[in-house]
Amino acid sequence: MGPGSARWSSPRRWRYRPPLFDRPWPRVPTIFDACRAVGIPTAAIVADDRGLLCTGAADRRWPPDGIIPSGTALDAHGYPANAAVLPHLLAAVADSSLGFIFGHINEADTMGHDFGPESDAARACYRATDQVVGVVLDALASRWTDTVIVIVSDHDMQSRDSSVPVDPMVNAADGGWDAYIPDGGSALIHLKPGVDPERAGAALLRVDGVETWVRANDSVLIAGLKPGRIAAAPRYSTGGFHGAPITTRTVALVGGGDPAVRRIAGAIATRRPHLADWAPTIAPLLGVDLGHVDGTDLLG
Numbered sequence: 001m002g003p004g005s006a007r008w009s010s011p012r013r014w015r016y017r018p019p020l021f022d023r024p025w026p027r028v029p030t031i032f033d034a035c036r037a038v039g040i041p042t043a044a045i046v047a048d049d050r051g052l053l054c055t056g057a058a059d060r061r062w063p064p065d066g067i068i069p070s071g072t073a074l075d076a077h078g079y080p081a082n083a084a085v086l087p088h089l090l091a092a093v094a095d096s097s098l099g100f101i102f103g104h105i106n107e108a109d110t111m112g113h114d115f116g117p118e119s120d121a122a123r124a125c126y127r128a129t130d131q132v133v134g135v136v137l138d139a140l141a142s143r144w145t146d147t148v149i150v151i152v153s154d155h156d157m158q159s160r161d162s163s164v165p166v167d168p169m170v171n172a173a174d175g176g177w178d179a180y181i182p183d184g185g186s187a188l189i190h191l192k193p194g195v196d197p198e199r200a201g202a203a204l205l206r207v208d209g210v211e212t213w214v215r216a217n218d219s220v221l222i223a224g225l226k227p228g229r230i231a232a233a234p235r236y237s238t239g240g241f242h243g244a245p246i247t248t249r250t251v252a253l254v255g256g257g258d259p260a261v262r263r264i265a266g267a268i269a270t271r272r273p274h275l276a277d278w279a280p281t282i283a284p285l286l287g288v289d290l291g292h293v294d295g296t297d298l299l300g
């Protein structure tokens with residue numbers, strides 16, 4: 001039990017919903033929808049499918065309909081193990097009708113949380129993950145000249161240290177918020193009705209450990225914590241965590257034989273890409289139109 005446990009179970013607990021919950025979410029068609037609209041078959045083979053990745057429009061999906069088949073080997077956090085995902089990824093790669101394949105393997109995240117991102121156990125997992133990627137790359141050999149491979153992480157990770165967890169409620173009366181949801185190095189801050197977000201944000205910056213804040217909507221701010229600091233929560237991962245601004249840095253590797261690869265590699269060598277840039281970069285290569293999106297085409 002952590003310092004935030006009493007608050008967590010308080011009757012004032014609230015449930016976070018996406019900021020624009022009154023509209024369809026996501027607000028734009030996914031790249032799977034865009035491909036479907038022009039008849040390009042796609043696949044989404046993912047270890048973590050809780051709806052967050054919005055893969056519903058993919059033609060080939062694993063787990064089927066997002067439900068992990070019983071008997072699937074799972075990692076310590078309940079996600080399908082890399083070895084369980086790999087055969088489905090290889091089956092997708094072997095299907096030459098597919099124009100876009102999205103794959104996700106999760107074990108590195110689980111090992112980082114449990115043992116720390118720089119631990120021997122995590123490093124062994126990274127090496128094993130590299131081997132899984134190598135198997136997929138080998139399977140793409142016959143299609144190499146017209147293939148673009150993009151390898152990304154969805155976040156970085158930092159190690160737990162002995163610093164005191166950050167409790168945003170210490171300044172709640174001053175700032176005008178009544179509850180928060182911790183997420184590692186960040187927290188969602190729920191403002192009372194009528195509270196000025198700017199005033200609340202200024203009060204948030206006076207909480208020890210808070211580095212920055214952004215507005216999610218009129219009643220929710222997102223607090224970003226300083227490096228090493230974690231938001232007070234009912235429980236903590238033992239080794240590593242993410243959520244803070246410092247963990248928004250992501251891996252970005254590009255390879256393959258398509259002529260676009262060199263251009264993308266040149267672009268990311270000069271400017272660090274944001275995760276939101278990948279879909280608008282890939283879409284023109286596929287000849288699909290995403291409409292208005294947040295990211296920018298790295299080749300634009």
Ligand SMILES: [Zn+2]
Pocket residue numbers: 109110113242
């Ligand atoms: Zn994680």
